[in-house]
Amino acid sequence: xxxxLTFAISADYARRTGGWVYDQRLLDGLAALGWAxxxxxxxxxxxxxxxxxxxxxxxxxxxxxxxxxxxQDQLTFSVLPDLAEAQRGRLRQAVIVHHPLxxxxxxxxxxxxxxxxxxxxxxxCADLVVVTSPATAGLLARQxxxxxxxxxxxxxGTDPKPLSPGGGSAELRLLSVGAVVPRKDxxxxxxxxxxLGDRAWRxxxxxxxxxxxxxxxxxxxxxxxxxxxxxVTLHGELAEPELESLWQAxxxxxxxxxxxxxxxxxxxxxARGLPVVTxxxxxxxxxxxxxAAMIVPTGDGGALREALRQLLDDAALRRALxxxxxxxxxxxxxxxxxxxxxxxxxxxxxxxxxxx
Numbered sequence: 272x273x274x275x276l277t278f279a280i281s282a283d284y285a286r287r288t289g290g291w292v293y294d295q296r297l298l299d300g301l302a303a304l305g306w307a308x309x310x311x312x313x314x315x316x317x318x319x320x321x322x323x324x325x326x327x328x329x330x331x332x333x334x335x336x337x338x339x340x341x342x343q344d345q346l347t348f349s350v351l352p353d354l355a356e357a358q359r360g361r362l363r364q365a366v367i368v369h370h371p372l373x374x375x376x377x378x379x380x381x382x383x384x385x386x387x388x389x390x391x392x393x394x395x396c397a398d399l400v401v402v403t404s405p406a407t408a409g410l411l412a413r414q415x416x417x418x419x420x421x422x423x424x425x426x427x428g429t430d431p432k433p434l435s436p437g438g439g440s441a442e443l444r445l446l447s448v449g450a451v452v453p454r455k456d457x458x459x460x461x462x463x464x465x466x467l468g469d470r471a472w473r474x475x476x477x478x479x480x481x482x483x484x485x486x487x488x489x490x491x492x493x494x495x496x497x498x499x500x501x502x503v504t505l506h507g508e509l510a511e512p513e514l515e516s517l518w519q520a521x522x523x524x525x526x527x528x529x530x531x532x533x534x535x536x537x538x539x540x541x542a543r544g545l546p547v548v549t550x551x552x553x554x555x556x557x558x559x560x561x562x563a564a565m566i567v568p569t570g571d572g573g574a575l576r577e578a579l580r581q582l583l584d585d586a587a588l589r590r591a592l593x594x595x596x597x598x599x600x601x602x603x604x605x606x607x608x609x610x611x612x613x614x615x616x617x618x619x620x621x622x623x624x625x626x627x
Contacts, residue, residue: 273621274304274305274306274621275306275307275309275339275340276309276341276342277311277340277341278294278298278308278311278341278342279310279311279312279332279342279343280294280310280312280343280346281312281316281317282312282313282314282315283317284346285479285482288450288479289449290344290346290367290369292427292535293367293369293403293427293609294344296606296609296610297367297425297606297609297613299606299610300606300607300609300611300613300614301613301614303607303610304610306614311341313327313347314327317347318346318347318349318372319350320351325351329351329354329357332354332358333358335362338361338362338363339362340362340363340620340621341358341363341364342365342366342367343366343367344366345372345390346372348364348366349366349368349372349394350386350389351393352389355396355397356392356396358396359396363398364396364397365400366399366401367401367402368394368401368402368407368532369403369532369533370407370532371410371411371414371415372386372390373386373390374454374529375452375453387414387415391416394415394417395416395417398421398620399422399616399620400417400421400422400423401422401423401425401613402423402424402425403425403427404424404553404557404558406532406553407532407533407554408422408424410553423612424612425608425612426604426608426609427538428604428605428606428607428608429535429538429539429541429542429603429605430542432539432543434543434544435518435519435521435545436519437519437520437521437522437523437545440520442471442473443470443471443472443473443522443523444472444475444520444523445464445472445473445521445522445523445524445525446474446477446520446521446523446524446525446540447474447525447526447527447536448478448514449528449536450482451476451478451479451480451486451487451505452482453483453486454528454529454530455478456527456528456550457476458490458493459527459550459572459575460525460526460527460575461490461494461503462572462576463575464502464503464576464579465499466576467576467579467580467583468497468498470580471583472502473502473503473504474503474504475504475521476503476504477507477508478507478508479507479508480507480508490505491505518539518543521540522545522546522589523546523547523582523589524537524540524545524547524548524549525547525548525549526548526549526552526555527549527550528549528550528552528569530552530553530569531552531553531555532553532554533554534552534555534558534559537549537559538603540596541559541560541563541564541599541603543600544593544597545593546564546565546582546589546596547559547565547596548564548565548579549564549566549567550566550567550569550571550575551568551569560595560598560599561595562591562598564592564595564596565581565582565592
């Protein structure tokens with residue numbers, strides 16, 4: 272049986288993001304299941320491609336043989352609905368949706384609404400939509416009109432991780448991993464910690480600081496206003512050894528996102544036995560074990576501050592959540608299950624193509 276798959280992504284897709292890791296691990300898993308995967312590199316510039324990138328992308332897709340099973344990340348698929356419509360019925364189109372692009376929070380309200388409309392048009396052309404959580408599946412069905420029959424839920428896997436011992440500093444070490452973009456709402460976390468300046472803590476923020484420069488500049492200015500510049504470090508992206516050292520030093524993992532399609536960094540924190548404080552943030556509140564975390568409503572700075580205060584003040588509570596994380600880590604899914612879920616739904620596309 273021939274199992275051929277073409278995966279298309281832009282030349283400048285940001286590395287060291289949860290979305291990039293998910294895509295690559297899924298492809299690795301599909302290859303292990305016998306899929307022959309060809310890579311198709313689209314031009315740089317997504318999710319805001321210029322006219323040249325659009326024209327080149329259209330030519331690359333048009334050159335694919337009819338009935339090709341084509342898998343794309345939403346970063347390229349969802350912003351070019353005209354291309355998806357042009358290839359509807361000719362190619363077998365599958366798309367990975369991490370969360371609706373209009374939820375990213377880096378556009379004015381009108382622009383975000385327009386982007387959701389664009390994504391709705393594109394997703395109407397997809398034969399298969401891969402999502403990372405039941406919450407995202409429900410969101411696409413309710414707001415973007417994607418029929419449940421065209422959706423497969425394939426949660427990210429979590430690799431076994433070394434436990435984070437923490438406890439090596441007089442100051443409690445807080446860690447948050449994720450691109451510094453509006454959707455992650457680090458500003459909410461900064462404001463919450465601003466009211467806890469009399470406690471002994473330090474915060475390490477790790478993630479891309481180039482995607483939303485105006486947002487990052489405003490965050491740095493607010494840190495100066497609150498006199499937190501020496502207690503909060505924006506590291507930017509780090510290589511694995513440097514990031515691992517911060518995981519090992521951490522006493523507590525914190526997240527303040529407005530929305531997460533899953534929350535892969537939160538899952539990694541649980542895998543390391545770290546207590547977690549997070550907003551419910553879309554999918555996170557559905558899968559995260561309350562025995563391992565304090566979960567507060569999205570956007571509620573007062574609730575976030577109170578949860579942080581309790582954990583900063585109460586070592587017994589931190590130990591209890593750590594025990595909860597140690598118990599929960601065994602139930603985290605692996606990457607093989609992610610690939611198996613998608614594999615089972617790609618096979619019918621081969622049936623339609625005539626390869627089986």
